[in-house]
Amino acid sequence: MKTKFFFAAILLSLTGYAFPSSDSSELATDLRNVNNFSGLIVNTTANVILSQGESNSIRIEGEKDMVKEITTTIENGALIIAGNNNHAITIYVTATDINLVEVNGNAKIYANGLVNSDILLLKVNGSGSIRMDVRTLTVGMLVKGSGKIIVSGSTGDSYSRVIGQGSIFADNLDARQIDRTASLPQVEKASLIAQ
Numbered sequence: 001m002k003t004k005f006f007f008a009a010i011l012l013s014l015t016g017y018a019f020p021s022s023d024s025s026e027l028a029t030d031l032r033n034v035n036n037f038s039g040l041i042v043n044t045t046a047n048v049i050l051s052q053g054e055s056n057s058i059r060i061e062g063e064k065d066m067v068k069e070i071t072t073t074i075e076n077g078a079l080i081i082a083g084n085n086n087h088a089i090t091i092y093v094t095a096t097d098i099n100l101v102e103v104n105g106n107a108k109i110y111a112n113g114l115v116n117s118d119i120l121l122l123k124v125n126g127s128g129s130i131r132m133d134v135r136t137l138t139v140g141m142l143v144k145g146s147g148k149i150i151v152s153g154s155t156g157d158s159y160s161r162v163i164g165q166g167s168i169f170a171d172n173l174d175a176r177q178i179d180r181t182a183s184l185p186q187v188e189k190a191s192l193i194a195q
Helices: 002-018 064-069 184-190
Strands: 027-032 039-043 046-052 057-063 071-075 078-082 089-095 100-105 108-126 129-145 148-163 167-179
Touching: 027 064, 039 046, 039 089, 057 064, 078 089, 100 129, 108 148, 129 167
Parallel strands: 039 078, 039 100, 046 089, 046 108, 100 108, 108 129, 129 148, 148 167
Antiparallel strands: 027 057, 057 089, 071 078
8 A cells, every 4th residue: 555655656766757847947038129229228027138249139038927927129320128027137249349338227237258349338237237348448337326337348438427326346447538527518429320
């Protein structure tokens, strides 16, 4: 009797593995076509891996329902990523030119490889973060809130400003001129998007 009960328990456990609960989340990958853009604005909860390459592309990975909720539009030369997802999803963005990287909220943007740009503006509004290795003529960095920007590499002129409890870490940025208390017009002199 005990032997039958033991085998029944094993069968039930194997059945549980073979037929997972309907509550389990289905993962999905969505490849989207995008036109030319030189700015990236993220308005949703996400981990974004940004690369500079020979063509523009975007790939979204995560739970199927949340991937569907993500919208990608281009306005004034910037790719805007938005959505109402509660959990972070992973988004891979490749761009030929990068002049603006902006986080609104708690997204995290990580640059995979060196970003080359004449003029680059990095902005965090909220608790998100940007981590990037750059080679530029001018870089502007602005944090409003509790977020952070971590930047390394080389530039000619560096302008930065923190409003709130946020941080800018640029100790590994080799710059000819550094202004850590720049006015907002000076920071945004780094230009939002090259026209």
